[in-house]
């Protein structure tokens with residue numbers, strides 16, 4: 026950009042800061058918040074967004090650091106590092122397609138990332154997840170129910186995850202949390218939204234299991250409860266845990282507003298410190314992210330229904346005109 030373009034941009038940014046984004050216009054948004062044992066300088070959260078900036082085996086790269094630091098520098102209170110794997114190379118659930126924290130070799134990169142974000146006064150959480158049945162590769166899910174993208178494209182039909190794989194995964198989430206704590210992360214977030222593996226357990230449509238992980242709501246939420254407990258067990262009861270859920274899948278017979286507030290309540294009782302309330306899955310993302318309806322604030326009833334049931338804070342999306 027030319028010098029005059031840069032000057033114009035600086036003036037626009039100053040105007041936004043001074044006239045629009047000022048603390049008087051958004052006094053609550055800019056007030057200090059508290060999640061578990063840590064304070065956040067404001068209530069602006071960068072939601073997890075998995076970007077393909079990782080190294081060849083899922084390491085943190087300079088590009089990963091630059092991406093998050095830019096948001097921390099912009100004033101975000103809490104940054105969430107996008108979906109990260111806890112399965113080390115060689116493990117059957119390992120994939121190089123995501124950031125990884127499942128082995129000592131990843132620790133230095135995460136330490137650098139956390140330190141760089143903290144320098145700007147932001148707190149930082151890391152999200153742990155597993156893709157489940159929303160992939161064109163053979164994978165595992167709660168049950169062998171085929172899932173779809175919103176254009177109708179079918180994903181590869183998954184096989185049901187075995188009980189021993191579930192318990193192994195719970196163990197690895199615990200170890201991942203210890204690694205995250207060592208790296209200096211302020212919180213771990215469990216990705217149980219958007220139709221991926223853990224989200225699928227919550228859905229009566231995707232979870233047809235007849236063991237203790239299927240059936241009534243308490244059983245469908247059990248795997249996430251166990252993950253929360255394991256993280257608290259390994260990383261310490263005061264190490265904060267967030268769970269991200271889709272409060273409505275927008276699919277008849279799947280998880281919806283009738284059950285999701287109870288899911289949040291059960292997770293709070295299990296020790297979760299904050300619930301991140303999202304919506305939809307790959308099949309319905311055109312509904313949950315319907316840009317033509319943003320002005321309606323149409324997801325607000327979901328957030329309110331969940332918040333009503335719990336005493337811990339929630340994280341949710343809003344737009345600056347709402």
Ligand SMILES: Cc1cc2nc3c(=O)[nH]c(=O)nc-3n(C[C@H](O)[C@H](O)[C@H](O)COP(=O)(O)O)c2cc1C
Pocket residue numbers: 072073074075076107108152216218219269302303304313314324341342
């Ligand atoms: C490029 C991209 C990557 C994303 N990666 C993740 C992710 O790793 N974990 C997650 O929970 N959500 C992810 N999301 C979803 C966003 O966090 C967010 O939920 C979504 O953009 C809209 O917000 P809402 O559905 O909560 O209202 C991603 C979104 C985008 C655009």
